[in-house]
Amino acid sequence: MRISSVTMFEQSTASMNRQQSDFLKVSQQIASGRRVVNPSDDPQAAARAVGVDQSMAITEQYADSRVSARNSLSQTESILNSVSDAVTSAKTLLIQASSDTLSNADRESIASELKGVYETLIGQANATDGNGRYLFGGYKDNAPPFSKTDAGIEYRGDSNGRKQQVDASRQMPVTENGKAIFQSVTGGAGYIAKAEPQNSGNVTFSGPTAKDVNDDSYGQAFTIEFSVDDNDTTYTVTGPEGEITSGAYVGDGQQISFGGISLALKGEPANGDKISMAKAGSEDMPADLFKTLEAAIGVLENPAETDAEKAALRNTLNSSMRELDNALDNVLTVRASAGARLNELDVIDAVGSNRMMNYTQTLSDLVDLDYAEAISEYSLRQVGLQAAQKAFVDIKGLSLFNYM
Incomplete structure (x- = not known):
């Protein structure tokens, strides 16, 4: 077999190029910290890594959604706590007003305090979240859900609660509609x-x-x-x-x-x-918490002089107090539901964190670099490149004319 000088030069150049390519690849891996720098390095691992990346992005989106849901539920629970305090205060005032020792002026003074509670409840019923949306209007969250009319307080929201996707398989209600809070009772109400x-x-x-x-x-x-x-x-x-x-x-x-x-x-x-x-x-x-307070305020503002008027006063206060008890039970039930969903978000957060850790570990196993192995490979490729260069120099110097 006849080997020409051109063939030797071409093979030596190809060998050096191959060693330089392998050396450059290892250098890029060490510089980036990734074993798979280009999809061609490991097509199967690169394809799987794309899927894991997408799953991580979706998990992060659900985590952001849970932050928003937690804010809405925390605001809802806080407002419902204030509502329960207001209802308790109203019940206390009605018990005080039921005393036979009070004069008409005393009851009128209590009616003034009750009006303050009434106005407070209206403000809480029309509370907004941090984005300016009304919490208790259902999906009609761009206008106050409760408004004053000649007939009293009217609910103008819908009967739905706004929901949010907080995990792949969980769509959670993050608000309550005003009807369920202020115009409803629990199933066990008498x-x-x-x-x-x-x-x-x-x-x-x-x-x-x-x-x-x-x-x-x-x-x-x-x-x-x-x-x-x-x-x-x-x-x-x-x-x-x-x-x-x-x-x-x-x-x-x-x-x-x-x-x-x-x-x-x-x-x-x-x-x-x-x-x-x-x-x-x-x-x-x-059931209507606002109408209950309106009836109580109305009867307290009117003087009770005759036996019939005193009977009407006592009957109205008795009915109002029972209705306030039902309203308080209902508000506490709704608040407990909001608290349970906040606890559920904590559980989902923990599951999401574990899931993200698993994704991170899987992605690391697929594309991250083993530095100890890479440095050993780097040294090996460096020696290989130097050997190829030395061989090329030796071959280049060989000639028959040196022996003639």
Whole structure:
């Protein structure tokens, strides 16, 4: 086989170029700290690394979403805490107003304090988040959810709660709608009784009290109507399907039981006086915290001189206090739900952090450089390049003319 000088030069040059390429590759790896600098270095690892990078980016987006969700829920919980304090304050004022020793002026003073609580609740109901969106308007968060009208406070939001995707499989409600907070009751709320405004007698009630929730009629709306004929006074209890029971009314704390509930009555009714009862939050007795306070403020502002006016005062305060109890239970339930979601975010955050650590480790295993191995390879390639250069110099110096 005949080997020409050109062939020797070409092979020596190719060998040096190959050694320089390998040496440069190791140098780039050490400089970047990555084993896979170009996709061609390890196509399979590079493809997997792209997928891991995308998963890490999505995980980071969910983490940012949880920060926003936590801010909304924290604001919601804080406001609901203030609402519960306001409702408790209102209940305290009504208990104080129920004292028979107070004068009309004293009750009017309490009404002024109650108005302050009322205005505070309106402000809290129209609270906004850090972005100027109303917290309790549902998806209608660009306008105040509660507004004053001639008929009282009107809710103009919707019945939804804004949701946010906080993880791949979890879409979490981050706000509550105002209807669920200020115009709703818990499922276990009992009966509310109210005396009709046109009553002219002085009968007062205490209760109603649940006696048998398994009664077939429990949950229906009832009306007690009084009939006065000469010296005889009777009552008739009617429900949606007609009369349920009737009897003689004797007053003096008389207990009347029907439909799984009982009501204690005192005082002397006038002919035609009525007392209505229904489950709190039903169509017959809708829940509305603002209307409850409006009714209490209205009755406290009006002087109670006659026995009928005093009975109307006591009945209204009794009804209002029961409604405030239901409102407080409802607010605390909603607040507990917000707190539970905040705890859930902490759990999801912990899972997300572990997931991010796994992704980081996987990505490191795929593309990061083993410096000990790389430095050893660097030294080896350096020696290889020097050897190729020395060989080229030796071959270049060989010639037959040196021996002629």
